[in-house]
Amino acid sequence: MAVAGGKKMKKLQERVPLRRTAWMLAEFVVLFLLLALLARRATERDGGAAWRVALVCEAWFTFLWLLNMNVKWNPVRFVTYPENLAERADELLAVDMFVTTADPVLEPPLVTVNTVLSLLAVDYPDAGEKLACYVSDDGCSPVTFYALREAARFARVWVPFCRRHGVAVRAPFRYFSSTPEFGPTDHKFSEDWTFMKSEYEKLVRRIEEADESTLLRQGGGEFADFIDVERRNHPAIIKILWDNSKSRIGEGFPHLIYVSREKNPRHHHHYKAGAMNVLTRVSAVMTNAPIMLNVDCDMFANNPQVVLHAMCLLLGFDDEIFSGFAQVPQKFYDGLKDDPFGNQLEVIFKKLGNGVAGLQGMFYAGTGCFHRRKVIYGMTPDSIGTGREGTTGSRSSKELQFKFGSSEELKESARNIISGNLTTEPIVDISSRIEVAKEVAACYYENGTRWGQEVGWVYGSMTEDTLTGQRIHSAGWRSTMLETEPLPFLGCTPTGGPACLTQFKRWATGFFEILISQNNPIIATIFKHLQFRQCLSYLSFYVWPVRGFVELCYSLLAPYCLLTNQSFLTKVRALLSTCAPTCITRYMPCSPLVVFHMFRPCPAAWATHNAFSVGLAWYPNVSFLESMYHVWNIQLSYLVYISTGNIR
């Protein structure tokens, strides 16, 4: 219980260790088996080439197992108590909410609109004054702009409707996908519901029928900026779609601002990291909230209380150092059962997520994350605790210019954030800041500054999120994981096929870029404040692309041995003469199983796998007994696999 001014305050969060003694034992057993296998391999005199390759691969698997054990050893869960915020209502921090979209075809404007509406409708005291929503459109699409403008109009009825009836899911497409059961006293509600549904259908029709050339021809002045622009070559376009202070209705709802940063083929735009940095600067000169939430355009707020829950983690510790950011586990809607392609990240968040949360803290996963602005500005926790001014803390104008660039307004806002001066009056008229915002959204703005390095989202990897989170941990911050019921955010992910492979390739490339660059976490552990076990956790993800080669090599061993009449497994007779655990170790990561590791356990794969092992009995140099041993080991490995979870 925190004590402030002699008054005891109710706790906002609790860090609960998860018990897992049985898992730990299972992990030790597997580790023992793996080590026994290595010992057996190493003591064999004349195993031949296949035997030696197996030794190398199995040593690698043992190393991975150790990395995995480290991640999962001390898992924790954070429980939040938003009801206890009532007594601290005046402490609630302002939040700037960022949504990124990049392509109106791959990411249909209607999807973005739903995400934005779910954010505009979240429950937060003084939402209209304290929250603002910024949408970055890297597609520079008039249709996206039009869709958002229409969404802002729709929000005037949608937000009051959600608040009046305590709507549970505030992304309309999701909400209207089912019809509630109206009770006899729900007359007003059923009337409102029918009206809202028809309004939403009209909105959908307007957005789906919107056509770029018609908008440009007939849309009027608002669309003039989009005439003759190329997606990769255009000046910054920033428009205020909803200014709560001007057109406030009822309790009000957050400002909505459209941002399409300047693009020029001669300037690298750094993909999403570049977009996030522009949003950070544009919001800095407009609302400058001390907290920033960012979500991908296809990830809607599924829990209207999500910002309150996040506040519990951001305000609920005695020292801010424990919660530099609060990351939500990524969850997806309409995914395939059993996550057969592994891209719903079930294992990562369920098995490994809580484990990392128990170390220095959850990784930043790119979406569904609440950051402190000063953390993104590169400040170190000690610079705050001691009143010293940290890495970016010097308040001299020259120093600020070196870090943040030449905009006076941006420097001033950064100075407020760095000095912790959150009491400054909000800017009354955000539309007066459009020109300044365009200046900081220009593509040359970052030249000669520290943006993309110590300040903002870090450039240099396709997985800018992990790298940015790692920089924050390296500065000494810890982070938390926000789990709520219902889930905080829900998103889309490819359901399989080439889209899925493209995504994996991008992630694997991003991790490899970090692994072989000066951003390697080992360097950060030696020279900065990245904790050793956290470093190992990062490594367990970054080695993903390397794993592919070893797994492929190991899985080719079995067919190679069958064709050349060799064996990289010990003889059945020898096998029978040894004790049971050793049998397991000899077959444990048996090669087909490794191929199978590419997929999450699902019944079909399991059946194929067993059929393959039974089929082995028909090969001339494999006895029936040996094939049965395979089958037996598959059941065992399968159990271990499911119970302990594996990467992906």
Ligand SMILES: O=c1ccn([C@@H]2O[C@H](COP(=O)(O)OP(=O)(O)O[C@H]3O[C@H](CO)[C@@H](O)[C@H](O)[C@H]3O)[C@@H](O)[C@H]2O)c(=O)[nH]1
């Ligand atoms: O030039 C770009 C490219 C992408 N995006 C946006 O970035 C987000 C993520 O891109 P997406 O293509 O959907 O990648 P995913 O693989 O689905 O994203 C996951 O992986 C990314 C990289 O690790 C993270 O940034 C994301 O948050 C995470 O959801 C989307 O909102 C895009 O609109 C931009 O704004 N500008």
Ligand SMILES: [Mn+2]
């Ligand atoms: Mn995505």
